[in-house]
Amino acid sequence: MSENVKWVAKAFSLVLCVGALGAGVRAEEGKYLSPMALVASADGQTLYVAQATANRVAAVMAADAKEKAAYTVSGSPAALALSPDGGRLFVAIAEPQGRVEVIDLKAGKSAAQYPTGHTASAVAVSPDGATLYVCNRFNNDVSVLDAATGKERTRIAVLREPVAAALTADGAVLFVCNLLPAGASNAPVVAASVSVIDTQGGKVAATIVLPNGSTGVRGVCVSPDGKFAYVTHLLAHYQLPTTQIERGWMNTNAVSVIDVAARKLANTVLLDSVDRGAANPWPVACSADGKHLVIGCAGTHELLVIDRVALHERLDKAAANEKVTDQTRSARDVPTDLAFLAGIRRRAPLPGNGPRALVIAGSRAIAAEYYSDSLGVVDLAADPQAPATALALGPAVTETTIRKGEKAFNDARMCFQHWQSCVSCHPNDRVDGLNWDLLNDGIGNPKNTKSMLLSHATPPAMISGIRESAEMAVRKGMAFIQFAVPPEDSLAAIDEYLKSLKPVPSLRRVNGNLSESAQRGEKVFAEAGCAHCHPAPLFTDMKPHNVGTGMDREKDMEFDTPTLVEIWRTAPYLYVGQAVTMEEVLTKFNEGDKHGKTSNLSPGQIQDLIEYVLSQ
Numbered sequence: 001m002s003e004n005v006k007w008v009a010k011a012f013s014l015v016l017c018v019g020a021l022g023a024g025v026r027a028e029e030g031k032y033l034s035p036m037a038l039v040a041s042a043d044g045q046t047l048y049v050a051q052a053t054a055n056r057v058a059a060v061m062a063a064d065a066k067e068k069a070a071y072t073v074s075g076s077p078a079a080l081a082l083s084p085d086g087g088r089l090f091v092a093i094a095e096p097q098g099r100v101e102v103i104d105l106k107a108g109k110s111a112a113q114y115p116t117g118h119t120a121s122a123v124a125v126s127p128d129g130a131t132l133y134v135c136n137r138f139n140n141d142v143s144v145l146d147a148a149t150g151k152e153r154t155r156i157a158v159l160r161e162p163v164a165a166a167l168t169a170d171g172a173v174l175f176v177c178n179l180l181p182a183g184a185s186n187a188p189v190v191a192a193s194v195s196v197i198d199t200q201g202g203k204v205a206a207t208i209v210l211p212n213g214s215t216g217v218r219g220v221c222v223s224p225d226g227k228f229a230y231v232t233h234l235l236a237h238y239q240l241p242t243t244q245i246e247r248g249w250m251n252t253n254a255v256s257v258i259d260v261a262a263r264k265l266a267n268t269v270l271l272d273s274v275d276r277g278a279a280n281p282w283p284v285a286c287s288a289d290g291k292h293l294v295i296g297c298a299g300t301h302e303l304l305v306i307d308r309v310a311l312h313e314r315l316d317k318a319a320a321n322e323k324v325t326d327q328t329r330s331a332r333d334v335p336t337d338l339a340f341l342a343g344i345r346r347r348a349p350l351p352g353n354g355p356r357a358l359v360i361a362g363s364r365a366i367a368a369e370y371y372s373d374s375l376g377v378v379d380l381a382a383d384p385q386a387p388a389t390a391l392a393l394g395p396a397v398t399e400t401t402i403r404k405g406e407k408a409f410n411d412a413r414m415c416f417q418h419w420q421s422c423v424s425c426h427p428n429d430r431v432d433g434l435n436w437d438l439l440n441d442g443i444g445n446p447k448n449t450k451s452m453l454l455s456h457a458t459p460p461a462m463i464s465g466i467r468e469s470a471e472m473a474v475r476k477g478m479a480f481i482q483f484a485v486p487p488e489d490s491l492a493a494i495d496e497y498l499k500s501l502k503p504v505p506s507l508r509r510v511n512g513n514l515s516e517s518a519q520r521g522e523k524v525f526a527e528a529g530c531a532h533c534h535p536a537p538l539f540t541d542m543k544p545h546n547v548g549t550g551m552d553r554e555k556d557m558e559f560d561t562p563t564l565v566e567i568w569r570t571a572p573y574l575y576v577g578q579a580v581t582m583e584e585v586l587t588k589f590n591e592g593d594k595h596g597k598t599s600n601l602s603p604g605q606i607q608d609l610i611e612y613v614l615s616q
Helices: 003-018 307-317 331-336 401-409 470-480 486-499 516-526 582-586 601-613
Strands: 035-040 046-051 058-062 067-072 079-080 089-093 099-104 107-113 122-123 133-135 142-144 152-157 163-167 174-176 195-199 202-209 213-224 229-237 251-259 265-269 283-285 291-296 302-307 345-347 357-361 364-369 373-377 389-393
Touching: 035 079, 035 357, 035 364, 046 079, 046 357, 058 486, 067 283, 089 122, 089 133, 089 251, 099 122, 142 163, 152 174, 152 202, 174 213, 174 229, 202 265, 229 265, 229 283, 251 283, 265 307, 265 331, 283 357, 291 307, 291 364, 302 307, 302 357, 302 364, 302 373, 307 331, 373 470, 401 486, 470 486, 516 601, 582 601
Parallel strands: 079 122, 122 163, 213 283
Antiparallel strands: 035 046, 046 058, 058 067, 079 089, 089 099, 099 107, 122 133, 133 142, 142 152, 163 174, 174 195, 195 202, 213 229, 229 251, 251 265, 283 291, 291 302, 302 345, 357 364, 364 373, 373 389
């Protein structure tokens, strides 16, 4: 047995036996806190901090981050919500067996666990405290729970990987961020969406498609007056060959403004400067007085403080076809104008690294800095030149090579002009749902983004197998995608980080095991010849094959055989993402049975085969 196969077998054993590792969370990181979510008490004096890799929630003083209390929770906490009376804290646990843990703050202990779906990633509580809304990331739905008992009233289907949510003040509308685009990657428009849920009717009332190229949708908030919602995301120019990076040629970073009453997109505003990106926007919040919109950029480690009143004045002028800047003379010009926020946006560098959560308490914007185990504070009322301050959440910890690599993978400061980081195209180290025309195999032949899981264990790299190893791909990617040459120790650390990634158990498994349908499908998998090119446990023979899926100039091309591990979360499929579902892979795009002998299978056998493949 090869070392790669031994390593993968060990990884599967770990995941299936432990079953508690959340999406992207490794047990090795237990000594780090990794603050992932924040919520403030009604008086703003206390902050509750979800510490993702420590499996705990801390209550700290907002003034100095001195810890008042700590609560050990049953898994990796991803999101927090406080009951309106301040008595209970609802903690979303991002594990395959997702749940909301309820902390009784008066009693100082966990009071209940409410089961939800795979990887609970966001939680919101209704204004009357009676209802919880929980985003189940990999079920692609939202659980509606009775806040007192945890009983699930209903589930509401959304589009793809809901990771953030915000309620209007009256609780009538819930805005849900779908992280990634749904549908084929070679469609005319490829973009993520925001699901607008009518909470009284218990259904999606509208789906707001963001501009073409939108992906990595991470944060949402609603203005104090309830008129607008703000959504942070990347705006990728995936249609262009990656020949340069200046002026956001590949990726720009944006906030989309949603008209709440009309339930439609008002416009999308770029957060970057002309010559410097504001990479990977994540949390967003409005000040209580409505004067400021604050956004945390997790790639450039800063808070953007935007004059919200001036922002809407400019948007109104653009909507009226009045000149706003040299580039913007109408509403349609706004999403490409890198100068639109000039003069009304302050870029406040943070002392820490990786802001992933944000609250505004009084005049202070406080960000949870994931990689530095700290809080970064910007005083909105102080001199704009005053530096942000840092509040440590715990003692300094010596970083392992893996942690350094993870930090580098997420750090856009390694990129020329800071437009993007590795994670911009590989959110959570996986896929962005887009096709990119990288120059490693020519120009004019875009291909779908691959997951980084098992990249080092399954050479060669890239869909065309053009790079002999993932190590080479990491270095060439830095040079020709980020237009930078980082120190070798940073690149080696990225290698170690990517090697450390573990597969997340499929939601199709039953208590970690194959379902009855998948067990039948395993036999079909062998009989149809699938196992010939996709042998377990790597589920790839690491060889190129022509399976008849090429198109146009690449019609007869051989493609590297991809691993099927975690394929359940990496749709769409095939080299340009032309297959939306696994059923399409096995039927619609399998002419002549070149990609497995499936034409003679019954509908039941096809479904069993799908169940088996998507259980990996």
